Amino acid sequence: AQRVTQPEKLLSVFKGAPVELKCNYSYSGSPELFWYVQYSRQRLQLLLRHISRESIKGFTADLNKGETSFHLKKPFAQEEDSAMYYCALSGLYNFNKFYFGSGTKLNVKP
């Protein structure tokens, strides 16, 4: 069964501290993994996708197929990173249906 698990509902860190938001998935085929972010009073928007292998706003995420994980990391958190983060997957060949995790609220304290 397709599933995305984000074990932490809330993650609080101090400004400048490293942050890691965990995401594990199960998918029967070849998945594509994404991180979406929703800042306060804004709409859900794409942060990054594994296929691009890029760093956005200092965030990176590496797909680990052995551990079926796609954790989001940033070495030095900023207050403006405070937001709701959703891990999501779609299939390489069924790419119009996303499976989302339940989200992790990141709170970066000054």
Place this chain on the structure above:
Amino acid sequence: EAGVTQFPSHSVIEKGQTVTLRCDPISGHDNLYWYRRVMGKEIKFLLHFVKESKQDESGMPNNRFLAERTGGTYSTLKVQPAELEDSGVYFCASSQEGRFSGNTIYFGEGSWLTVV
């Protein structure tokens, strides 16, 4: 460029009543999606339109939910009759034609539905 717009942003209705949510995708986007997040749970796929055709409606909870996309433009999602468990945020999203991973999906701000 206008983003995906949804109306209403908030709606409070009584159990048994009907509510219709509307979504206007980004102009030119053939793909339109509806998702829903109930409190504390994950965002779940409801259905996918390509132009006016329902491509995948496997996520629709039951026959109280009806989605339409007139002329391949805006879409409506009607809940009739509404039940308490229908409360949540309903997201609409759109993307251009083509391979999904090569195109970004754009979300609306969501329609908050509360059934009392």
